[in-house]
Amino acid sequence: MNSKQLIAVAAMALSGAAMAQSSVTVYGRLDASIGSAKVGNITNGAGPANVTQMFSNNITTSRLGFRGTEDLGGGLSALFIIETGFSPDAPGQTVLGDRAAVVGLSGGFGTIKLGRHDTSFDDIRDLMVSSNLWDSGNLASTETVLSTGATTTNGVGGLRDYGDRANNQVRYESPSFSGLTFGVSYGFDEEASPVKKDVVAYNLRYKAGNLDVGVAYQENSQAGFNATTPANSYLITDDLKYTTVAAAYNFGLFRVSGGWNQAKEVNVATPVKANTYTVGVNVPVEAWDFSVGYSTAKAKRAGAAFEKGSAFSVGATYSLSKRTRAYAALTNGDIKDAAGTKIRQRDIYALGLIHTF
Incomplete structure (x- = not known):
């Protein structure tokens, strides 16, 4: 065996050792549907x-x-993760790692x-x-702060979305202690004091x-600092605090969460305070998956109720294979003012297809 062959064998051996110690997975999903929206x-x-x-991303993103x-x-x-979101119906400019980096x-x-x-x-x-069948906000049953971000689709109380992701973040996830885990995350604002725009979160799970x-x-x-006044004239604050308690149970024939x-x-x-209660039931029947969800919410400003709303969703998926599902779903929700007059609505129905790889 000559020197070139020895080098080739050594390189293959090193490559095999590296591959045995490392793994990389490419994954994704696409959700596209046709339907109607009145929002x-x-x-x-x-x-x-x-x-x-x-539509894009009606049931999942x-x-x-x-x-x-x-x-x-x-x-x-x-470990590493790089995850990018996009819209199949009209793909445009994307930001690499906008979902996770x-x-x-x-x-x-x-x-x-x-x-x-x-x-x-x-x-x-x-x-x-x-x-529920969905993990995207479009057809979710909740009529809450989890909105699409547009003014016309804000949830009850009109408060901003909590923001499911944060930049510049350090996150710790504990090991399991007989089923009990806890986690903490902190997103740096990276701005000079006294400006403060950081994100801190905690969880406890069993x-x-x-x-x-x-x-x-x-x-x-x-x-x-308020941009409408002379620079550095005074500091404005509009901090938002979010608290949630959730549970899910698998009964075998059906699953419940809320x-x-x-x-x-x-x-x-x-100050505005909004409280929301949500429940969802999922029933698998052979290749079918049926789901029903309902939520109700009320918002108060300075202690007085000024908005309330509810939303109802129902849908079904059919597994064409292990990776491909067809679905039909609809959501109906409205928000009323203190006098009971409807001020916002969200009615969506769609027929779609999801492929996961």
């Missing part, structure tokens, strides 16, 4: 126009991701992640609707058999 404000009894369209691990020895592993370490101490990722609060917020229950808290600081979510403003003259 927006109701003014003087006139609601938004009905629009027939092709389309994405392309890469994740991997490397065995560092001694029970320690390195993480590097971290995992071992007996738990897991530490650095970068853009879900907050610790979001894990428990997702648990609340885990028995899993045992078919039971999954948790509680979480998140605070979004929004302190900054919980309570609160969003409230602090450091403002007339």
Whole structure:
């Protein structure tokens, strides 16, 4: 065997050892559907126009991701995640890693992640609707702060979305202590004092058999200088605090999830507080999966009720294969003012297809 052959054999051996210690997975999903939406404000009894369209991400969010691990020895592993979202109906400019861009370490101490990722609060917020067919906000049954972000589709109280992800984030996930875990995440604002726009979240979760229950808290600081006045004239604050309690149970023939979510403003003259209660039931029948969800919410400003709302969703998926599902779903929700007059509505129905790889 000559020197070139020896080098080739050595390279293959080293490559094989590296591959044995490392793994990289490419994954993703696509969700596209056709249907109708009537979403927006109701003014003087006139609601938004009905629009027939092709949707993206009605039941789940389309994405392309890469994740991997490397065995560092001694029970320690390195990990990474890069996940990007997009819209199949009209793909446009995307931001690489907008859903996740993480590097971290995992071992007996738990897991530490650095970068853009879900907050610790979001894990428990997702648990609340885990028995529904969908994990996207469009057709979810909740008429809450979990909105699409547009003014016309704000939830009860009109408060901003809690933000399921945070930039510049350090996140710790504990190991399981007989089913009990806890987590904490902190997103740096990276702005000079006294401006403060960081995101901090905590969760506590217990899993045992078919039971999954948790509680979480998140605070979004929004302190900054008022741009409408002379520079540095005075500091404005509009901090938001979120608390959620959620649970899910698998009965075998069906699954149930639900919980309570609160969003409230602090450091403002007339703070808004919104409370939401949500329940969902999922029933698998052979290749079918049926789901029903309902939520009700009420918002108060300075202690006085000023908005209330409810939403109802129903849908079904049919598994064409292990990776492909067809679905039909609809959501009906409205928000009323203190006098009982409808001021916003959200009516969506769609027929779609999801492929996961």
